[in-house]
Amino acid sequence: MTGPTGKPTVRAARPNDFEPIIAVVDDWWGRPVSVNVSRLFLDHFHDTSLVAETDDGRIVGFVIGFLSPADPDCAYIHFTGVAPEARRTGLARDLYDRFFTVARAAGRTKAKAVTSPLNTRSIAFHEAVGFTVSDPVPDYDGPGLDRVVFRRDL
Template sequence: MTPYDLRTATPADYDAIAAVADAWWGRPILHALPRLFLDHFHRTSLVAEGPGGMAGFLIGFISPSETDEAYIHFVGVSPGARGGGVGRAMYERFFDLARRHDRHVVKAITAPVNTASIAFHRRMGFAASDPVPHYNGPGTTLVTFSRPL
């Protein structure tokens, strides 16, 4: 257990998430999380809150096209909350949500330079691909993840 409460996200959470995303990553990353994700997928997204405010968030959705899959699009954990189980708790809650929607696979992606994310996903039971060149077009090499539920 973590000392954080997990709740379903709301569209109003976007501004708080946008305010911390680049700082939590240490590089510009907000472009990968347009407001539409909180407008349209807030019911399948999570926010972790603790005594100091937001400690993490997970933006995910149940795929409307791949009927066996759910997808985790973007996850952030406050630097001060890392290592405390916030990320694991959010992923486990999302896995439960995906199971309730009769999904059997969860997928995600990250940049090859994000070695902490790759290691985390492997610890969470995801299989990681080799880097996939041009995954999102020219110049965007990404690692893909897949985890059976």
């Protein structure tokens, strides 16, 4: 659904968004990444995740995020995707801003995320929306799986 400006409508995610998301995310990223979007995230964290869709119900963006159960100050963004045709429109920034609003309303004071040091587009985006970026952390996600850590005060 699109709003009055013709932009996609953003709504809370639902568990049944899992199938449409994994159906497109590998194409959006240009490589296999759907393995990182486990069903459990939309089953258990759909209320803090967001989906952007067109007027015909096609998903063009999403943020899968949750409130950390281990760190009561932290909201965590697990995975984000935006359809290639919707990039550079402000949609990703809007999704993040809406997630930050959800996190603040729940009393969270910081947001975190991680990515591969090779994902330069993600690093540039996160810097542009106010995250600090760590140096690569060797073996963060296991042997040979280095990551950079993003952190932003809310």
